[in-house]
Amino acid sequence: MQNYFLVGIGAAFGGIFRYWLSGAVQRKLPFTFPLGTLTVNILGSFLLGFIIFFLDSRELISSEMRIFLTIGFCGGFTTFSTFSFETINLIRDAEYFYAFLNAGLNLFLTLSAVILAYYLSKIL
DSSP: OHHHHHHHHHHHHHHHHHHHHHHHHHHHSOOSSOHHHHHHHHHHHHHHHHIIIIIITTTOSOHHHHIIIIIIIIHHHOOHHHHHHHHHHHHHTTOHHHHHHHHHHHHHHHHHHHHHHHHHHHHO
16 A cells, blocks of 8 residues: 555656646747657656666665656656647647657657666766
């Protein structure tokens, strides 16, 4: 039961931070392209990779903290469901270039963020 509580609280914090950060990024940039979601996906992927590859692999956090941070916070913070919805909306609006750009950038940059976290964890 404790793990469910950890996931729920972590997801709440992650969701709040996602809402704030993606909105802040989107308001600062004059584009209709969903850069706020892209930013959150990149940061969330890096954060998840860092937690797993650096903190957890070196046993610097407890299993409870790993659950709170990875499943809870990162699960609530990353926005692939929003990414999917926004991509479909771009296709529906015949914005095919932006739809494929959005899908490609999210896929490439989030995978790159996890790889970066992996390599940084090896040298820190």
